[in-house]
Amino acid sequence: MDKIKNIIRQIRIQIIRILSCGKRRLLIKERILIIAPHPDDEVLGCSGLIQRSLKEGKRVDVVILSGGGESHSGCCSIDEKELIGSRRALSRTAAGILGLSLNHLHFLDYPDDEISFDCPETRKLRILIDKLRPKAIFIPHKGEGWNDHLAAGDIMKKLIGKDSCVELYEYCVWFWYYNTWNIDWKNACVLKMNKQEHTAKNRAIDAYIQPVAPCGRPWSGVLPKVFVGANRWRGELYFRER
Structure with a gap:
């Protein structure tokens, strides 16, 4: 059964990649903020974005x-x-590979598997957003199928409010793995990495998934091969939320 599911996932991934080819290019604002529920989401979903933004002299915070x-x-x-x-x-290692200054890498203490707006950490996040004043914020896609990823997006929408002039985008991590077919293609945009950017993204992914804990498993846990392979694509898919 798992083998059949993975075949279906692979077919879906290929279809989405093909449909993405004709979508418009992602336009990068001068100050962007990437919200990652867990350590590795920023690399899996936004490595190309981070590198391209820095290369263009834009400010990036994660x-x-x-x-x-x-x-x-x-x-x-x-x-x-x-x-x-x-x-x-x-x-920190992955950030260095992508060229992101550690001064622009921020850690909060939301409880893993229990991220919610009501957590006291939300106040710290609000203060940080007010300080950074981003022009565009990137959150996990609504089809991620994981509560922490959905909660991260909901928190940001509540914090910035409907009347904010901040642009909001969704990026894809577990989107590739879950059976999400209701896709907002009219607001889709793609960032196509060059060879150097793609190589760095794969190195940053490996920085997360290769080191192992004393128990013999990767520190980040064992991730499905189909999932990792999907996120190694040379393109990154984003959706303009507003």
Whole structure:
């Protein structure tokens, strides 16, 4: 059954990639903010965007909401603080590969698997947004199929409000893996990476998924091969939310 599901996923991924080819190019604002629910989402979904923006002299900030402390839940007895510290170290390594200054990499302490607007960390996030004054914010796609990813988007929509002039975009991570066919193609745009950008993205992905914890599993947990392969595409798909 899993084999059949993965074949269907592969077919869907290829169809979406083909349909993406004729979509307009992503236009990058001078100050962008990327909201990642967990350490690795910013790399899987937005590595090309980060590199291209920096190359064009734009300001990029990344906020990682949780430490990803549940990635070894039910696996082993690794202390959660050690796990979070190790995953954040991977975030710093990946940021360096993409050319992102560590001063522009921000960590919050939302609980993994329980990200919500009511968390006290939301106040810190609000203060950070007011300080950074981004012109465009990137959140996980609404079809991600994972509560933390959906909650991250909802939090940002509530914080910036409907009347804000900030542009809002959705980026794709687990979108590639889940069976989402209701796709807003009229607001789709694509960033096509050059060879150098694509190589750096794959290096940044490997910086997350290759290092292993004492138990022998990757610090970020074991990710499905179909999922990782989909996110290694040379293009990045985005959707203008407003």
